[in-house]
Amino acid sequence: MNRRDLIRQMVWMGAGIAFLPSCVYKQDQLSIQLKKIQITPAQEKLLFSLANTIIPPGDSPGAADLGAHLFALKMVDDCFNKEDQEKFVRGLKAMQEHIKKNGADVLEEKVEDGKLSLLKTVSQKSDNNEIPGFLDPFRRLVVFGYTQSEYVMTNLVPYKLIPGKYHGCVPVTTSTIKS
Amino acid sequence: MGNLNLKGVKENTYDAIVIGSGISGGWAAKEFSEKGYKTLVLERGPDVKHLKDYPTTNMMPWEFEHRGQLTTDIIDANPVVSKCYAFREDAMHFFVKDNDHPYVQDKPFDWIRGYQVGGKSLLWARQTQRWSDYDFEGPARDGFAVDWPIRYKDIAPWYSYVEKFAGISGNKDGIATLPDGEFLPPMELNCVEQYFKEKVASRYNDRHIIIGRAAHITAPQQIHLDQGRAQCQNRNLCQRGCPFGGYFSSNSSTIPWALKTGNMTLQPNSVVESIIYDEKSNKASGVRVIDTVTKKATEYFASVIFVNAAALNTNLILLNSTSSRFPNGLGNDNGLLGKYVAFHNYRGRVNAEYDGFKDKNSEGRRPNGGYIPRFRNVLKQETGFLRGYAAGFGAWRSNQPANGWGNELKSALLNPEPGPWQVNSHIMGETIPKEANRVSLDTSKKDEWGIPLMHIDMAYDNNDEDMLKDYFEQVSEMFADAGFTNIKTQDSKQAPGLDIHEMGGVRMGRDPKTSLLNEWNQLHQCKNVYVTDGACMTSTSTQNPSLTYMALTARAVDHAVRTMKKEG
Numbered sequence: 001m002n003r004r005d006l007i008r009q010m011v012w013m014g015a016g017i018a019f020l021p022s023c024v025y026k027q028d029q030l031s032i033q034l035k036k037i038q039i040t041p042a043q044e045k046l047l048f049s050l051a052n053t054i055i056p057p058g059d060s061p062g063a064a065d066l067g068a069h070l071f072a073l074k075m076v077d078d079c080f081n082k083e084d085q086e087k088f089v090r091g092l093k094a095m096q097e098h099i100k101k102n103g104a105d106v107l108e109e110k111v112e113d114g115k116l117s118l119l120k121t122v123s124q125k126s127d128n129n130e131i132p133g134f135l136d137p138f139r140r141l142v143v144f145g146y147t148q149s150e151y152v153m154t155n156l157v158p159y160k161l162i163p164g165k166y167h168g169c170v171p172v173t174t175s176t177i178k179s
Numbered sequence: 180m181g182n183l184n185l186k187g188v189k190e191n192t193y194d195a196i197v198i199g200s201g202i203s204g205g206w207a208a209k210e211f212s213e214k215g216y217k218t219l220v221l222e223r224g225p226d227v228k229h230l231k232d233y234p235t236t237n238m239m240p241w242e243f244e245h246r247g248q249l250t251t252d253i254i255d256a257n258p259v260v261s262k263c264y265a266f267r268e269d270a271m272h273f274f275v276k277d278n279d280h281p282y283v284q285d286k287p288f289d290w291i292r293g294y295q296v297g298g299k300s301l302l303w304a305r306q307t308q309r310w311s312d313y314d315f316e317g318p319a320r321d322g323f324a325v326d327w328p329i330r331y332k333d334i335a336p337w338y339s340y341v342e343k344f345a346g347i348s349g350n351k352d353g354i355a356t357l358p359d360g361e362f363l364p365p366m367e368l369n370c371v372e373q374y375f376k377e378k379v380a381s382r383y384n385d386r387h388i389i390i391g392r393a394a395h396i397t398a399p400q401q402i403h404l405d406q407g408r409a410q411c412q413n414r415n416l417c418q419r420g421c422p423f424g425g426y427f428s429s430n431s432s433t434i435p436w437a438l439k440t441g442n443m444t445l446q447p448n449s450v451v452e453s454i455i456y457d458e459k460s461n462k463a464s465g466v467r468v469i470d471t472v473t474k475k476a477t478e479y480f481a482s483v484i485f486v487n488a489a490a491l492n493t494n495l496i497l498l499n500s501t502s503s504r505f506p507n508g509l510g511n512d513n514g515l516l517g518k519y520v521a522f523h524n525y526r527g528r529v530n531a532e533y534d535g536f537k538d539k540n541s542e543g544r545r546p547n548g549g550y551i552p553r554f555r556n557v558l559k560q561e562t563g564f565l566r567g568y569a570a571g572f573g574a575w576r577s578n579q580p581a582n583g584w585g586n587e588l589k590s591a592l593l594n595p596e597p598g599p600w601q602v603n604s605h606i607m608g609e610t611i612p613k614e615a616n617r618v619s620l621d622t623s624k625k626d627e628w629g630i631p632l633m634h635i636d637m638a639y640d641n642n643d644e645d646m647l648k649d650y651f652e653q654v655s656e657m658f659a660d661a662g663f664t665n666i667k668t669q670d671s672k673q674a675p676g677l678d679i680h681e682m683g684g685v686r687m688g689r690d691p692k693t694s695l696l697n698e699w700n701q702l703h704q705c706k707n708v709y710v711t712d713g714a715c716m717t718s719t720s721t722q723n724p725s726l727t728y729m730a731l732t733a734r735a736v737d738h739a740v741r742t743m744k745k746e747g
Contacts, residue, residue: 078252143581161239
């Protein structure tokens with residue numbers, strides 16, 4: 001790793017730590033308080049791993065590094081109706097079992113391809129597959145939490161609180177892409 | 180009130196009392212205090228000071244716990260107000276919550292309210308289209324309601340007067356149905372909106388696509404700088420309150436202006452229970468006010484009273500102002516008070532896509548949209564339904580959906596490609612005021628201050644259904660003709676009220692037998708009481724009504740002042 005990469009990585013690790021005291025896991029405790037749904041610390045750990053698989057770290061932080069998995073949990077807890085909450089929790093359990101059955105190491109580091117093919121497989125909808133009831137909304141919320149995170153909205157796709165001018169018809173450039 | 184001592188009466192006496200500080204009350208306050216009259220402004224809700232009381236105005240998207248979305252707890256507790264498009268995490272503190280101020284609905288009516296200084300002027304959509312004589316002459320020509328006692332020439336100078344102060348951006352389009360005003364530079368149509376405008380113009384002589392005339396300062400004039408307001412920055416976060424004063428609200432404009440004169444006393448947390456009628460002088464002498472915090476009742480007195488409590492609450496105050504002379508409500512000899520209430524039909528939308536201008540986009544966030552003035556039944560009756568509709572029109576590009584997983588997804592999110600142009604229209608239909616659409620005092624239920632609850636009985640009729648059908652047909656045809664594809668119509672079936680354009684109940688007219696207010700907005704039967712908010716509207720036409728309330732208010736204050744001078 002060259003110096004520039006190292007610095008870059010340290011910067012985003014710093015960002016992750018600043019926004020995410022939750023990186024520090026406690027065995028018996030969740031990183032956030034939930035009012036309605038019940039999630040175990042082991043499930044939280046799985047969600048961290050999945051979020052960083054859905055949007056992985058690289059030159060910049062992954063989704064879980066920015067807390068998108070916890071944001072997703074908060075949204076499910078606060079903004080989902082009971083039925084969708086139950087589907088989410090059931091699907092998450094099914095996901096855990098699927099991983100147990102098919103090799104726990106798939107979510108450990110260094111098996112990037114394995115993780116992705118796992119997600120592609122379990123996201124297939126079928127009558128007796130409960131996983132999409134969890135994975136579809138989780139993916140959507142991880143994307144939402146990631147794109148709407150302070151890190152992304154300040155460093156990667158900057159949000160302009162005060163655009164100033166409006167231009168009705170301009171050539172498509174990166175500056176016309178909405179954040 | 181025999182137990183009031185004279186000193187108390189004197190201390191509580193003003194030249195003018197204005198009930199309500201929203202878009203019309205703010206204007207009454209400004210006009211009276213600017214002309215040197217001691218003015219008491221009573222607002223039922225708490226104070227909202229410009230800049231200071233906009234808690235979310237500079238918040239970044241990620242600072243909202245749910246990124247703007249509502250929680251199920253809030254939706255479950257607020258089935259009515261949570262339907263409103265602007266009731267979101269960033270502005271919900273400016274809306275009345277369902278449980279705080281209940282009302283009784285015979286049929287579903289979504290009553291959206293803003294109880295605070297500034298009222299709904301903080302939250303409005305800022306569209307400011309003038310009426311024309313095609314609107315004022317509607318009831319007389321088509322035989323509904325009663326004839327308006329005024330015409331365009333009566334209100335035109337007052338439109339100009341309020342436009343200059345408020346700051347209205349717009350293009351001089353030269354359309355007879357939608358008269359031009361005192362405009363600041365127009366906002367821009369984007370590529371696809373401009374294309375549609377040209378396409379429609381090439382096929383129809385009488386259909387126009389224009390940029391909305393909107394209460395945004397696009398080029399500040401001295402009068403706006405004097406108010407401490409600056410140019411609109413296209414944040415499009417208006418509902419939070421604007422730190423630039425870029426759009427017009429009572430809070431940023433008329434209220435601070437009135438305060439500066441030293442003649443206005445602004446009293447928040449003051450619910451008006453009723454207007455006091457003095458049988459000796461045949462005039463209203465003042466108002467009875469309940470402090471919402473202490474629940475203490477106090478009476479205030481004035482030579483003239485302006486009722487600007489918002490359309491339905493103005494009805495409620497008048498209905499609750501009973502005396503031996505007016506047992507059915509102030510000025511209500513004919514029994515029509517609270518009746519012939521109407522609204523705008525906002526149920527219909529048409530969406531489509533356009534496969535062109537792929538190399539073009541818009542930049543910034545324009546707090547405005549395109550507007551299609553009414554084109555149906557304008558010169559003569561030509562359809563099976565009465566009157567017509569205006570429509571909103573807008574085009575935009577969203578990002579392409581980011582597909583996949585892992586690095587593919589991440590890259591798509593960080594380097595988004597614009598998707599196809601989307602176009603959208605929504606209806607703003609005129610509804611016909613009917614006796615059956617009415618508000619009244621509930622006979623048993625009362626609020627926490629002992630005031631009867633509002634009882635609302637409103638519904639759409641067949642005319643609304645037929646008009647909606649025609650809107651779908653016409654706009655779909657115009658869209659198809661422009662080469663738009665994937666055209667979809669959608670009837671939201673939303674209840675009346677969600678348009679937030681409820682009007683009438685205290686209608687203007689020439690004849691005291693068939694109307695409540697005269698051509699100056701005075702109660703026929705109690706001339707020192709003026710009603711200049713939405714309650715005064717004889718018909719609704721299609722335009723967003725706030726500009727007309729502002730103009731009617733300034734005009735009515737001018738009349739009140741001339742009358743007071745004449746009477747000494």
